[in-house]
């Protein structure tokens with residue numbers, strides 16, 4: 001295998017890997033160990049989508065223009081502010097003879113890639129529709145999957161838009177399945193979002209009837225959605241960008257008991273300290289949010305004398321897509337909520 005990580009496509013800076021690179025070569029010629037995909041849908045990462053709408057205005061035209069600009073500048077949909085990408089659905093157009101997927105994939109297969117758009121060579125010929133409510137974007141374009149990439153074949157029993165939304169955040173429930181043990185007090189920030197609701201469902205499974213699962217949500221409407229799922233023991237409505245107020249709201253509900261594990265699934269920046277404050281000493285904060293600042297989390301924890309472990313939300317965990325898709329298949333209320341979120 002010559003170049004499984006796509007190093008040969010890095011243009012700037014020389015020697016970088018495709019994800020952190022500023023610019024990659026998005027020429028749509030399938031190299032020997034690559035897969036070429038005709039792309040029809042992008043799912044822009046939530047933190048990136050919020051940032052783009054904040055920057056250019058929440059209109060279809062403005063967002064589409066910005067998205068095309070990012071891809072033109074970088075050869076990939078790699079938001080220069082949040083550093084994050086998203087994922088895609090498309091049809092396989094060609095499979096290189098040396099691709100490790102040559103036995104599994106054939107022309108015409110519909111797949112979702114499970115590596116970030118922030119490292120995926122991409123072209124956008126046309127943007128047909130931008131769903132401003134959830135970051136799903138219908139396009140005509142092409143993309144390349146490297147030999148080290150991962151993908152899932154689109155299942156027949158779920159709407160594409162649901163599969164795309166679930167797969168985008170599938171690392172979160174998979175990590176939750178590993179982290180939560182019975183009896184723990186668990187906090188989930190951004191609990192009403194896509195990753196947040198999946199994390200709640202998986203955490204409830206791990207806890208069973210034990211422990212305490214506490215959802216923190218920003219808008220009353222989203223909080224109601226969380227209540228209707230019946231996974232959480234308590235739902236706190238608060239603005240997680242206000243750490244002291246979040247801690248006060250938390251303590252009012254728990255009587256001062258702090259979380260053993262806190263999972264941050266918020267789509268906006270500035271919520272590191274709220275997560276850290278509601279977590280007990282030697283507890284764990286899992287930052288799934290792409291809006292997390294390493295510096296703020298590290299220096300913020302130090303600054304308030306909090307000896308907590310902090311985990312970066314690796315988007316990949318072995319078997320993550322299968323776990324997340326099975327989770328939603330077996331949770332009708334969650335399925336309904338997702339279908340509503342993505343408009344099917």
Ligand SMILES: NC(=O)c1ccc[n+]([C@@H]2O[C@H](COP(=O)([O-])OP(=O)(O)OC[C@H]3O[C@@H](n4cnc5c(N)ncnc54)[C@H](OP(=O)(O)O)[C@@H]3O)[C@@H](O)[C@H]2O)c1
Nearest residue numbers: 046047190193194195218219222240266267289290313315
């Ligand atoms: N680590 C990875 O590999 C990976 C992969 C995909 C996504 N992500 C990241 O995971 C995060 C969540 O993604 P998602 O798709 O689940 O997003 P989402 O569906 O948009 O949900 C975001 C949640 O954050 C809440 N929120 C927004 N502002 C808040 C505030 N000030 N205080 C408290 N909560 C607030 C929202 O509440 P309201 O609905 O009330 O506004 C919503 O519940 C994003 O940062 C995304 O970039 C990470």
